[in-house]
Amino acid sequence: MSIGNSPESPEDDRNFPADDRDSIGRALQQARIAAGLTVDEVSASTRVRIPIVHAIEEDDFSRCGGDVYARGHIRTLARAVGIDPALLIEQYESEHGGRPAPTPAAPLFEAERIRPEPRRPNWTAAMVAAIVAVVGFVGFTMFSGNDTQGGAGAVAEGPAPEKKTTSPTTKPTKTPGTKPAPSAIAAVPKDKVTVKLTAIDDKSWISAKASDGKLLFDGLLLEGESKTFQDDERVDLILGNAGPIELFVNGKKIEEKFESGAVERLSYTKGAPESG
Missing domain, CATH: 2.60.60 (Lipoxygenase-1)
Structure with missing residues (x-):
């Protein structure tokens, strides 16, 4: 009887995926092959270095420089080979722990805010403002009354302005010899x-x-x-x-x-x- 781990030990199940879907690297590799692209072409179009493209297709994300760069490389490569990057990003986050939740900063400083003391009403300033408003209103009323009388006389003596009417049937005339502008497609330069x-x-x-x-x-x-x-x-x-x-x-x-x-x-x- 052997004391070591048997071939049917539960520890061996760690090497098998949780579901039947392809890994991120294999999904990107199959999409690239289906699109008829080589690793060199994908690297040239995405600016992702060839060794990193090979590593990602082998599900090795250690060369990406961190989770943020890994997500960026996955998103760029997925778009280059014509597949939806959202599913691959979701799969990456589920396999690598997801994104850390941001810590709200506002509650940390809530206790340190200085609240101003309530001010008492300044009755002196309020009375001065009321007196100025009354005097200004009286002066404005007197000045407006004089302007109204003078303005009425000027209107009565002046001639009534003439109104110009335009015929509703008038239509713009076309200048003879006018040609329509060529389309944008027909106007392409011949030297390019x-x-x-x-x-x-x-x-x-x-x-x-x-x-x-x-x-x-x-x-x-x-x-x-x-x-x-x-x-x-x-x-x-x-x-x-x-x-x-x-x-x-x-x-x-x-x-x-x-x-x-x-x-x-x-x-x-x-x-x-x-x-x-």
Whole structure:
């Protein structure tokens, strides 16, 4: 008979999760793979260093620098791969003790407040103010009476002002040769490449870069939102969920239909809209 812990000891149950849901790191890793993104691409778009991304996907949050930074990294990575960060933050707080409750500061100083003593009414000042008010009222009444008589004579002697009427049927005339202003899409500059994206019926994660590699935008485009990008030579796009995106290039609508949930990598230059 063995004295040590048996294989069925309750202490071994500590290694198993309380429920069947994926861990935070695995959920982020699966979402990144489903979006067709590499760790390098996620690191470049979120500014989270590659070793920290790897550590978080392995559920190692010790390299984040504390709970506050860990929550921030989880929220940033979740948005980059197109999943809701709120559930992951809730899971993190339930697994790591949640946030400390703030201590109200007001009661600590309640006892130290200095309460002023009630003041006694100053009857002398009240009487002086009443006398000044009476004298002022009498003077104002006399002055107003004289002005009213003089003003009435001036009105009786002066001619009545003429009223100008305008015909209700008068309509503004149009200047011949006037042309309507061109639309914003038609007025795109010809010496640049202009790309406009609109999320029609769902959200989509997008990344846009200029020809020199500068990151123009990286994040979620919510339903109904639009983004416009310009560059002198080229605009490179990555669409994490290309289906709901409506795309205009150099003022012309791209008629190509993208599949919902598909990842598309596109590149557009000046001239005719052709995807790379």
